[in-house]
Amino acid sequence: MSSLLETKIAARQHALREQGLLRQRKVLSVDRPLNTNASTSSPRFVFEGRAYVNFSSNDYLGLSRVPELADALHLGAQTYGVGSGASPLVTGYSDAHLALERELCDLTGHEAALLFCSGFSANTALMKTLFDQQDIVVADKLVHASIIDGLQDSGAQLKRFLHNSLESAERLLARNQTSALITESVFSMDGDCAPIAQLSALCRQHHAWLVVDDAHGFAVLDGYHNAEAAKLIDVQVVTFGKALGCQGAAVLGSQALIDFLVSNAREYIYSTALSPANAALALAATQYSTAHPELQQKLLENIALFKQLCREANVPLLGSDTAIQPLIIGDALQTLQVAEELRAAGIWVGAIRPPTVPVGSARLRITLTAAHAAEDIATCVAQLAQVLSRVGVPLVTERQATDDHR
Ligand SMILES: Cc1ncc(COP(=O)(O)O)c(C=O)c1O
Numbered sequence: 108m109s110s111l112l113e114t115k116i117a118a119r120q121h122a123l124r125e126q127g128l129l130r131q132r133k134v135l136s137v138d139r140p141l142n143t144n145a146s147t148s149s150p151r152f153v154f155e156g157r158a159y160v161n162f163s164s165n166d167y168l169g170l171s172r173v174p175e176l177a178d179a180l181h182l183g184a185q186t187y188g189v190g191s192g193a194s195p196l197v198t199g200y201s202d203a204h205l206a207l208e209r210e211l212c213d214l215t216g217h218e219a220a221l222l223f224c225s226g227f228s229a230n231t232a233l234m235k236t237l238f239d240q241q242d243i244v245v246a247d248k249l250v251h252a253s254i255i256d257g258l259q260d261s262g263a264q265l266k267r268f269l270h271n272s273l274e275s276a277e278r279l280l281a282r283n284q285t286s287a288l289i290t291e292s293v294f295s296m297d298g299d300c301a302p303i304a305q306l307s308a309l310c311r312q313h314h315a316w317l318v319v320d321d322a323h324g325f326a327v328l329d330g331y332h333n334a335e336a337a338k339l340i341d342v343q344v345v346t347f348g349k350a351l352g353c354q355g356a357a358v359l360g361s362q363a364l365i366d367f368l369v370s371n372a373r374e375y376i377y378s379t380a381l382s383p384a385n386a387a388l389a390l391a392a393t394q395y396s397t398a399h400p401e402l403q404q405k406l407l408e409n410i411a412l413f414k415q416l417c418r419e420a421n422v423p424l425l426g427s428d429t430a431i432q433p434l435i436i437g438d439a440l441q442t443l444q445v446a447e448e449l450r451a452a453g454i455w456v457g458a459i460r461p462p463t464v465p466v467g468s469a470r471l472r473i474t475l476t477a478a479h480a481a482e483d484i485a486t487c488v489a490q491l492a493q494v495l496s497r498v499g500v501p502l503v504t505e506r507q508a509t510d511d512h513r
Contacts, residue, residue: 127440128460141177149483150476152455159450160483162473163457167327167430168402169478170352170392180353183387191380195222196369199380207390211345211357214393216337219365220357223374224381226322226346229356231257232374233318233344236367238263242286245279247271247301249294251320252463258289270297273305280313287316287341292324296464296472298427300328307339316341323431326350326396327403347385351392355381405477406430413475413484420492423501425470433459434471434491436500442469448494454487 109117123129138151138158150161150169170176183203191199208220223229234257238244242263246254248270258265266283269275276288288310290301303319310317317340325345336343342364346356358368368375396402410430417424417432425433436442439460446458449471457472464470471491475484 127443141172141174148478149480150478154455157453159453159455160479160487161455162475162479162487163455164474164476165323165349166352166478167350167406167474167476168352168396168399169476170350170395170402172478173352173395176352176388176392176395179391180384180388183382183384187383187387189382189384191382193380194376194378195380196376201383201386203383203386203390204380207386207393208357210390210393211359214397215343215345215359216335217343217359217361218337219362220359221365221368221372221375222381222386223356223358224378225354226320226344226348226356227253228374228378229344229346229358230254230320231260232368232372233342233358234258234263235260235374236372237261237342237364238286240264243283244287244289245276245283245285245315246289247276247291247294249297250289250291251295251322254289254320270294271299271301273302273309276306277309280309280315285313285315287318289318289320292319292321292328293429293431295323295431296459296470297425297433298429298431299425300324300429303339310341318342318344320344322346322356323349323429326393327406327430329403347389347392351389351396353385353388353392355385355389402477406475409475409477409479409481409484412481413473413488416485416488417491420488422488422491422495430475432473432475434473435468436470437467439469441498441500442471445494445498445500446471448498449487449490452486452490452494454490456487 120129133154135152135154138153150164151158152161187201187203193199204222208222211220212218223232230251230253234254238258238261240262243266244258244263245266245268248267266279268279288306290306292303293300307317319340321343327350342358342360344356344358347353413432414424423434425435427433436445442458442460446456449456459472460469
């Protein structure tokens with residue numbers, strides 16, 4: 108007889124499979140080592156013996172394959188060893204970590220920073236530690252799962268406002284004594300940007316903190332990613348695994364906030380620190396992105412080219428101006444089918460299904476990077492148009508995403 112847990116696992120997996128929602132990993136390998144012909148063509152990988160152009164990574168500037176950054180990681184490991192060896196409050200905090208924290212503060216104008224091994228743990232630690240049952244927190248409907256998980260653990264009362272709606276946010280702020288408003292700079296699945304300046308003004312008016320998850324904006328979005336950021340944003344979470352091409356994250360804010368997290372954030376206190384080599388790498392990547400504004404420019408050109416070609420081919424994009432270009436299909440199984448047909452043409456695009464996005468809004472999440480070659484972008488769009496019409500997805504010029512997210 109099966110155990111209770113075996114029965115539960117089998118039933119849940121069966122249900123997911125039936126709905127086209129089962130998640131499975133794919134083993135990818137590199138199409139060429141970094142030391143050969145590294146940065147001159149579109150990002151590619153090999154799956155089951157075949158090479159694909161990668162239109163689903165968050166490596167927006169192509170930094171994950173920059174030889175100088177591989178050297179920085181190597182030098183960091185040679186200097187400090189390959190691991191931190193302990194949690195930060197024991198012996199895991201080094202001058203490599205401090206140098207990265209200082210650089211991030213210089214870039215954003217915040218007083219202090221705290222490093223985490225991932226954006227997920229930075230967000231959950233921040234939410235769980237900062238808020239408790241006495242707090243009312245308002246958050247955009249589309250904020251990331253790590254924020255929701257952390258808020259649920261915190262015991263705070265959570266109220267959601269309609270996605271990017273200032274009216275909806277203001278209504279909640281006016282009705283509730285709110286501790287903080289939480290949003291993302293660039294929304295991970297829709298690619299649109301929050302109205303940070305207006306939200307900041309609202310927060311000031313209602314004496315609430317503005318907390319911004321800047322995972323997909325940091326190092327790619329202009330505007331408040333400079334020494335002015337701290338004037339608008341009370342707490343900014345930046346991650347190193349997206350545009351910086353490496354790994355880890357930081358919470359940026361006042362010295363008082365960071366001191367409070369150091370003493371209370373369980374994810375920080377009871378976990379092995381980010382390795383100093385990774386801190387050295389993230390510092391080098393931050394400096395590299397600042398020293399190479401042409402990469403941001405190339406990314407913008409690639410986004411513009413992709414959108415223009417989609418317009419010409421009547422491929423129905425959601426209307427984002429960032430590297431994240433969603434194409435809503437709706438049905439999860441049909442979305443998988445489109446993604447699979449694109450793969451047959453050598454194009455790899457993410458198929459995003461519930462619960463990552465709301466039921467009925469399964470989508471392709473196409474991401475552009477500075478490293479994509481124009482001819483590969485053209486091939487991607489041509490294949491998209493062909494596959495969509497073959498599978499029966501209507502080709503229209505604009506579509507509205509539902510607001511009823513996550
Ligand atoms: C908006 C947002 N915040 C946080 C995270 C988590 O960051 P990390 O991948 O570094 O754990 C992600 C990653 O998917 C994200 O999209």
